[in-house]
Amino acid sequence: MKKIFGLILTVCLVAMLVVTPIGVSAADVDIDMGEGNEYVLGDVYEDGKINLNDLVVLAQLAAGWNVDADADAADVNVDYDVNLTDVQILAKYLAGWDVTLG
Ligand SMILES: [Ca+2]
Ligand SMILES: [Ca+2]
Secondary structure, rough: OHHHHHHHHHHHHHHHHOOHHHEHHHHHHHEOOOOHHHOEEOOOOOOEEHHHHHHHHHHHHHOOOOOOOHHHHHHHOOOOOHHHHHHHHHHHHHOOOOEEEE
C-alpha cells in the first residue's frame, strides 16, 4: 500500500511541477552542521541543486521507499521526521510559493 501511495504521489507531483520547472540555487539554504556533516536542505538527491529530482526522491523517502538519499536534507521543515509535510513544503518551494526551507 505504501508503494502504491508513493507512486501515485510521485506521479502527481511530477505532473504538477513539470508545468513550472524551476531550478533553484542551493546556495540560499546551505546548512553547515560542522566538518564532515554538511548538507543543503532540499537537495535530497545531493547534486548541488534543488529541483524536481529532489522532490521525487523526497516523495519516495516519505512513502517509505529504500532510496539512496540524504535524509537530513529531506527534512526541509527540520522537525526531525521525513514525511508528506516535507514533500508539500518542497513542492511549494519549487513552484515559487513564499515558503522557506528550514
Ligand atoms: Ca538536488
Ligand atoms: Ca520534516
